[in-house]
Amino acid sequence: MNAHDTGFVYIRDLGNYLDHKVNVLGVVLEFSLPRKSRGTDYVSTLKLIDESQQSPEFSVNIFTKTIDHLPHVRSYGDLILLKNVTIKTYEGQVSGVFYKDSSSFALFDGTPSTEAVLYQSSPRFLLLDFEKDFISHLSQLFDAVQFSSGSSEYLLKLKNIPEKTCFDLVCKVLHISYDAHKDVWMLFVWDGTDVPPLNLHGKLEDEKQNPLPLQIESVPLDHNILRQFQPIGTVLRIMADKTHENLDKHFRAVGKWVRLLDVTGQISSGIWHGFLKPSARVRFLSDDNNVVLDLHRDYNERIFENNGHLPQWSKSSHFLTVIDLEDITFITLMDIITNAKLNASFCCIVRVVASYPSEADDFRSPYCPSATKMRLTLEDPTARIHAFLRGDEWMKFFDGSPIDVFTTKLNMLLGMPERQYGSNDGEFSRSPPWIQCCIEVKRSADGRRKRYYICSTRIVTQ
Template identity: 40%
Template sequence: MGKQERVDDYKFLPIADALIAINQKVNLIAVVVDSTIPKKSKGTDYYCSLNIIDKSCPSPGIAVKFFVENMGNLPQVECNGDIILLSNILMKTHNSEVYALFNKRSASFALYEGKGGSKFVPYQVSSKFRGREQDKKFIAGLRQWLGDSQLDSGEDDLLSLKDIRENEHLNLVCKVLHICEVTKDERILFVWDGTDTPVAKQKKQEDNVEDLLPLQLECPPLQLDVIRMFPTVGTVLRVYIDSGSEELGLHILKTGRWVQFMKMKCEIRKGMWCGVLMPFTKIRYLVDDNKHVFMCQRDYDERLKLEFGRMPWMSFPWPSHITETDYPNVSFCTLMDVLTYPEVTAKFKCVVQVIDVYPWRVEDFHSPLGTCRIRLTLEDPTARIHAYVYAEDGVHFFGGSQPIDVLKRKRNMLLGICSCDSNESKNALRDTPWVQCCIKSYYLDKHNTWGSRRYRIFGTRLVNELLSGPN
């Protein structure tokens, strides 16, 4: 009975003391700062790691590594700053790193609300957890400490989507808008922070299927009712799982939640920015009144109030003058505004980049009967669409009937291909300009108006006077 009494009458050890209690079992009560995304271990278990702190060790804290028999038994922290109570965890060291090991056969845990919480009932417990009345005073003490201190949120390293760089790691505060299940074990996250990603460096076109850039990366593409839930200003970033990783527990993420990803890799796929969750990526779950969440939302709200707030940031102070429209006083829209407009037919004015032209050869721009028929792929930070230059709108666009050499120069000017580059291929060096254009939506089938919805350029013309100038 003596040994059992000592186990029941446990005391919580400060983390600073636990760090020197190597190979001993200890009990801790601490604050969760961040966690790795749950995944399958190399064996049969599931794994995640939590970083925890307390008053004795507010930084950097200590990692607690969990190995359990199924994903649902891992701790599912609802918010950065929540409190975890750990019993009988073993202190270990590896390569001079001290960590705590949660053994599923002997250890236990309980998760409680952190700062602002008033209840002493845990929202998740492990099977072996046994609460005590004395736990309440420790939980209350941690909540008070949290109220008087500022959690280390890695704020010095925080960046936004406008700061994204290829093959670099990003610490990002963002909102999870949607989770798309591509296959049983593959999901794509759609996240947003209200800012615009920079222009993605285009890869060689032959890397794309049939030399054409896709409008969306996922297959099948997102349904319109899903896209309508997205904000129409600011980039919605696709976030994937590293192909070399085992199954990740993304089921813990919920739409509408603000999170912070740490060390998320950035890539360009098919000319679109993407994030990749790596095995070392960590995540923090943020409350809506978190200061970084507040700043993101505030900056977004202020942007919407600006006269030109819907223009891509990269186009400031003004888009290129190589195009003009017949409606100079109409306000700009984003391509996401175009896609999600509640009526099938409408007219818009946007600032976009023309990233592809089909057909490529200007000799094929007109049908044998002389009708202009071109498909432009338009892009801004919010979306990518196909828009057709057709018939009389095409005549207006090019300034009447033009010889082949003039059409080539206009095409290259629109795509940002330098006039000094004799390479006529689609892979020529580009500095694609931001241009104004008017877009109208229409349908092909009155019995399936939304399914047959298309877009067409109108009221837009290339400026002839600039043809002899720099592109």
């Protein structure tokens, strides 16, 4: 079937039509997130291929009056028919410009079919009967073809996330929500690996007035949403630039594997998160994409190995604590949070990133040891929680140590540098060690939420 016979121009021939308006039909490989342009329009950039050319990909900038009129690609391999697109050159590459007053488009399901299945079109678009056959032909032509997932130059896994550096991430989008307090859209993504642990900065006494947050989002996600997350591997929160509006309506990637381009790693309160730049782009990937298959393989190898629920960064046979139980099976904090069992105990590998109170004299009464109560902030690559030490469990945890020994043990637990032992003055960087910990889950006194208590755990020092 010849494209010229249907009024379409092959991508390989577009260089012959500079400053002309043409019709182009292609498979959408990549698109930028809808955003406000520098003017009054909205803009999105698409990259296309067709049967004539798969590399380089044809880039087209689409300008529309409203965000709803931009194309919102919903799946891997979907097709777009562009009409009256003006052909230009940019940095030596042939590209296209879609003008809101003269161009039109339609998006089609890329699943091979004898009929063209249209799911979105611009206001002036008109689909002609003879065009349907060519659309169906292209969808069947690319059936079972694995499209490129892009170069590997900037591609990283979450376990290698860098700070303040742009990178690309192949991941599964698990959820999207709007944080009204921060006025940002947030993606929740996962690739089966663990982000690296971070040092903590600041004064320990800040925990009283300004405690470390348990999550990046202002309000914790509903448990029904959390239960849909994988319990192993970090679920990274990625904030979208404020130029990206109404992502829940226009971003159709929830539950799908994608490549996110132009992500920046950032740190807040000792927690990794990501940021999508205004230029951020998305590339849908098939479930049998080579990169996706590699991630699945690595994840499956991880969970089937002995103690596969351990953080990837805690492979050590020496911990600061021991658990006084037999036949221990370790799980993650996300496992514990989403587990429906109450009055049950679970074992995990965590770091103590904060404590309150942080001074022995603030909370321990020598006349009433049972009144002792201490809140520890625990984290692993999947979550942070508050867990309490009280009464006899407090005594067991610190082995009934005198005040000076207790202070040393607490400093070790929090990863304080030795020069700061005995002093909380000033700001410093600390690196809490991984510890074994047993956590008992109970319902709070008001019955509305679960509370976590440390039990059967004690610090051991050489």
